[in-house]
Amino acid sequence: MVKLSAKFRNLRIQFKIKSFSSSNRQEIDWEEEAEMQTSPTQKDELLLGSAVLGSRHSEKRVESRLCSEDNKENNGSVTGQSCKGSPKMVSPKCSEVLHTDNRHKKLGAIDNLSPTSLSSTASARGRKGNDSMKYSSIAHTTFARVPSAKTISDRMIFTPSSASSSEYKSLSPATQQIIKEVDSAYMSSPIPTSYLRSKEGKRTPNSSKQVPEAYAKNKRSSTNPKQLHEKEKEALERKASYQSSSDGRSRSLVTAASGVSALAVKREKQQRQARNQDVQSKVGVNGRQNLDKRTARLRYGDAFQADIAGFRATNSHLNNGSNHIDKVSNEIQDRHCNGICVFVRKRPLFDYEFDRGDYDVVSIDNTTHSDFDECIVHNCHMHPDMKQMLIKITRFPVTAAFDERCSDDSIYKHVAGPLVKNAAEGGISTILMYGQTGCGKSHTISGIEERTVIDLFQILDGSSTVTIQFVELCGSKECKDLLSPSLSAVKIRDNVDGSVELSNATALDVSTPEDLADAIRSAKSRRATEATDKNGVSSRSHAVCQLQIQFQERKGILTLIDCAGSERRHDSMYHDSQRQKESAEINASLWAIKECIRARASQSSRIQYRSSNLTRILRESFERDDAKLSFIGCVAGNASDTDHTTETLKTISAIVGSEIEIKDEKAHPVVKAAVQKKVTAKVPKHWSQEELKSFLSKNNIDNVQLASTHNGAAVMKLSVSQIKAQLKADADDAEKLFNLLRTENDRASKAQRQERMRIAKERKGNMTM
Numbered sequence: 012m013v014k015l016s017a018k019f020r021n022l023r024i025q026f027k028i029k030s031f032s033s034s035n036r037q038e039i040d041w042e043e044e045a046e047m048q049t050s051p052t053q054k055d056e057l058l059l060g061s062a063v064l065g066s067r068h069s070e071k072r073v074e075s076r077l078c079s080e081d082n083k084e085n086n087g088s089v090t091g092q093s094c095k096g097s098p099k100m101v102s103p104k105c106s107e108v109l110h111t112d113n114r115h116k117k118l119g120a121i122d123n124l125s126p127t128s129l130s131s132t133a134s135a136r137g138r139k140g141n142d143s144m145k146y147s148s149i150a151h152t153t154f155a156r157v158p159s160a161k162t163i164s165d166r167m168i169f170t171p172s173s174a175s176s177s178e179y180k181s182l183s184p185a186t187q188q189i190i191k192e193v194d195s196a197y198m199s200s201p202i203p204t205s206y207l208r209s210k211e212g213k214r215t216p217n218s219s220k221q222v223p224e225a226y227a228k229n230k231r232s233s234t235n236p237k238q239l240h241e242k243e244k245e246a247l248e249r250k251a252s253y254q255s256s257s258d259g260r261s262r263s264l265v266t267a268a269s270g271v272s273a274l275a276v277k278r279e280k281q282q283r284q285a286r287n288q289d290v291q292s293k294v295g296v297n298g299r300q301n302l303d304k305r306t307a308r309l310r311y312g313d314a315f316q317a318d319i320a321g322f323r324a325t326n327s328h329l330n331n332g333s334n335h336i337d338k339v340s341n342e343i344q345d346r347h348c349n350g351i352c353v354f355v356r357k358r359p360l361f362d363y364e365f366d367r368g369d370y371d372v373v374s375i376d377n378t379t380h381s382d383f384d385e386c387i388v389h390n391c392h393m394h395p396d397m398k399q400m401l402i403k404i405t406r407f408p409v410t411a412a413f414d415e416r417c418s419d420d421s422i423y424k425h426v427a428g429p430l431v432k433n434a435a436e437g438g439i440s441t442i443l444m445y446g447q448t449g450c451g452k453s454h455t456i457s458g459i460e461e462r463t464v465i466d467l468f469q470i471l472d473g474s475s476t477v478t479i480q481f482v483e484l485c486g487s488k489e490c491k492d493l494l495s496p497s498l499s500a501v502k503i504r505d506n507v508d509g510s511v512e513l514s515n516a517t518a519l520d521v522s523t524p525e526d527l528a529d530a531i532r533s534a535k536s537r538r539a540t541e542a543t544d545k546n547g548v549s550s551r552s553h554a555v556c557q558l559q560i561q562f563q564e565r566k567g568i569l570t571l572i573d574c575a576g577s578e579r580r581h582d583s584m585y586h587d588s589q590r591q592k593e594s595a596e597i598n599a600s601l602w603a604i605k606e607c608i609r610a611r612a613s614q615s616s617r618i619q620y621r622s623s624n625l626t627r628i629l630r631e632s633f634e635r636d637d638a639k640l641s642f643i644g645c646v647a648g649n650a651s652d653t654d655h656t657t658e659t660l661k662t663i664s665a666i667v668g669s670e671i672e673i674k675d676e677k678a679h680p681v682v683k684a685a686v687q688k689k690v691t692a693k694v695p696k697h698w699s700q701e702e703l704k705s706f707l708s709k710n711n712i713d714n715v716q717l718a719s720t721h722n723g724a725a726v727m728k729l730s731v732s733q734i735k736a737q738l739k740a741d742a743d744d745a746e747k748l749f750n751l752l753r754t755e756n757d758r759a760s761k762a763q764r765q766e767r768m769r770i771a772k773e774r775k776g777n778m779t780m
């Protein structure tokens with residue numbers, strides 16, 4: 012939906028854009044609004060449009076200005092300017108309303124996009140030609156230009172303002188020309204005139220009081236239903252002819268005319284939306300606003316955090332850092348279920364996560380139950396009415412859970428140590444890391460490897476031989492030898508005795524911890540990684556490190572597997588098609604493991620090992636009675652990753668799920684936090700006129716004249732010469748003021764960042780209390 016209203020004298024353009032998901036074309040809960048207004052003192056320069064719609068990550072601001080003849084530089088052109096600065100020419104003709112988001116074009120929200128405008132707006136957006144944008148980080152950019160009759164969209168609501176005719180006459184000829192164009196566009200628009208808006212933004216149907224004479228006249232004539240019907244027909248004809256000329260497709264006018272009733276339905280919908288909009292604007296900050304899940308979690312973070320902190324305060328054993336310090340090495344492993352243990356390790360939140368307002372929603376309970384631990388997820392979400400905040404608590408039972416204060420030593424002691432010992436004694440041990448990208452899988456497995464290298468040689472006596480093979484599984488078919496510099500292909504063979512062989516893979520005999528550590532290091536350096544949104548060096552393959560320990564007739568095997576991130580399709584929208592394919596294959600092999608474990612637990616005679624390379628390598632771990640298999644599910648406790656965390660925990664607790672059940676509690680309402688900490692530093696663009704005046708006097712800039720509209724935002728937009736002209740400042744003062752404002756802006760932005768970090772850290776302190 013695009014809503015546009017304009018005031019003449021102070022030309023104001025307003026947009027409201029609702030987003031659509033590009034994947035399934037569903038409307039998504041995301042809405043933003045932008046508004047621009049010219050200053051009355053800037054009669055010669057009309058701000059014609061702007062729109063900017065931010066996102067979870069970034070916000071872009073693009074402004075369109077139409078300058079009068081007085082401004083020789085931009086005479087008669089529309090200039091787009093990105094927030095980073097450099098002005099951009101959009102197109103020389105002022106005849107369209109453009110929308111940059113291709114998906115809107117697909118959806119038909121704005122039909123008349125010209126290729127020039129698309130490319131120029133796309134480049135303003137900095138993502139030229141990339142239509143596979145993720146909806147959470149789209150910066151919508153809409154250029155409004157004086158719309159002409161042929162392009163004004165039937166989905167657009169355009170309304171002239173309440174300028175009086177005397178004011179109209181006092182405007183410069185260039186401005187009047189623009190207004191005329193806008194007026195004609197308005198009159199030829201199929202949009203009913205009842206969408207006129209008063210100065211206060213209220214709809215004033217059939218009211219001529221607040222509009223110029225010309226508009227009132229036109230409005231009266233257009234409210235005649237017959238004429239309106241004719242106008243609608245004309246508009247459709249124009250639209251059809253424009254489209255056929257612009258995209259080469261011929262479109263029949265008859266078809267267009269037959270769409271009149273459809274147009275009436277659309278208009279009806281627009282009216283309803285406008286009414287809803289009015290209601291929503293009255294509802295205010297406490298009212299309904301459609302937000303996607305992650306944005307809502309961050310937006311209402313204070314209230315959610317207060318509730319979680321309250322829960323933790325009454326359950327002081329949560330996240331208490333005890334992490335089974337008091338237990339002996341094998342005690343945790345004795346909790347196994349059919350030789351399988353599932354563990355959870357929660358990583359600490361990073362500063363950058365606190366900085367963006369994220370908070371901890373995962374609580375670890377590793378003290379209250381004697382034979383299992385609980386990982387508690389506080390799922391913060393909004394009621395569908397988007398007013399009520401809710402938290403749903405889900406308890407995931409696992410063999411043992413370790414909170415963010417857990418050390419690598421502790422993980423080794425309770426998780427890996429007993430398995431290394433089992434392998435050294437001739438058993439089959441497997442440790443598999445599972446979890447979303449950036450949750451700490453590689454971090455945890457590295458800690459385990461470091462300690463294994465030392466521990467293994469301490470357990471073994473000199474007569475044992477240790478052989479290492481290190482392969483990487485890419486996709487469903489490929490298996491590469493990481494110990495060979497050429498990454499040669501490896502074949503996985505199933506032997507008749509049930510064992511699995513990595514044929515062609517380099518098998519390196521190592522006799523010292525140093526040799527083993529070197530082999531692991533060089534293999535890991537060859538592993539495929541890539542920078543993702545979440546992790547600068549994200550692993551894009553499963554890394555399988557296999558140690559074979561031969562002691563006389565016995566052969567123990569220790570397999571350490573670092574799986575690639577279990578990304579969901581949603582996140583795969585951030586990647587190209589190759590990465591999406593990879594993600595699908597990664598998820599398929601993890602699904603295959605799950606199936607094998609399920610089949611094993613139900614003692615099925617047919618376990619589908621062959622469905623993936625990973626399950627083929629793990630075959631012995633599933634079949635042999637002396638096999639020990641441990642899964643470590645890594646989770647990041649931050650609120651924005653709640654859904655990933657839930658998925659990871661569901662997957663791993665389902666592995667032993669038949670024994671202990673996941674407990675879902677009923678969602679409870681959240682009471683808004685009484686005190687919300689806010690950032691106090693203010694950047695100049697947010698200053699009121701009073702604040703601006705006090706800044707001027709503090710800096711001894713006394714000889715400037717501020718008009719009533721000159722607040723921080725207005726003055727920040729002025730160049731040195733504009734300050735000179737509009738504020739009647741001398742050259743030195745103008746330059747001084749210009750520079751001081753920018754310095755102050757940098758200082759305040761930095762202070763804001765620091766304050767945000769401090770508040771986030773304080774929250775972190777409260778949360779872990």
Ligand SMILES: Nc1ncnc2c1ncn2[C@@H]1O[C@H](COP(=O)(O)OP(=O)(O)OP(=O)(O)O)[C@@H](O)[C@H]1O
Nearest residue numbers: 358447448449450451452453454546549550575576
């Ligand atoms: N428990 C932890 N304590 C401190 N830092 C951690 C912890 N877990 C992870 N990290 C840090 O988080 C970042 C991402 O971790 P890591 O690379 O292990 O993620 P990953 O799950 O292996 O990601 P991917 O699947 O993309 O490879 C690293 O910088 C790592 O040092």
